[in-house]
Amino acid sequence: MNDLFAALALAVVIEGLLYAAFPEQMKRMLEQVLTTPSNQLRMVALVMAAVGLGLLAVVRL
Template sequence: MVTDFLLALALVLFIEGTLYALFPDGMKRMMISVLDTPSHTLRIFGLVVSVLGVFFVWLLRG
């Protein structure tokens, strides 16, 4: 279980690092747009993405 969590964390770091390495200007623009986005919209988006993540883990591990 801990190994799976660490593997998932490593994959997130890899994907995020790759995005910053390949598209630094796009990531800067995205950060600026996030600052302009209302908090409730970010909260809902985060919740939806979290639920999808749990669903995909359940689907793949089940």
């Protein structure tokens, strides 16, 4: 359970750093996300989740 909370905290830190370092680019990215079709967002999210899971498996072995 500690690993889950550590991973979530790290995700928040990384997201915060991105917004602090690149605020205008993050605004533009969010605008693009709003105009992207839901099916495309869903597919990209599933692919990224699979890639993340694969990386996690490699790192944990």
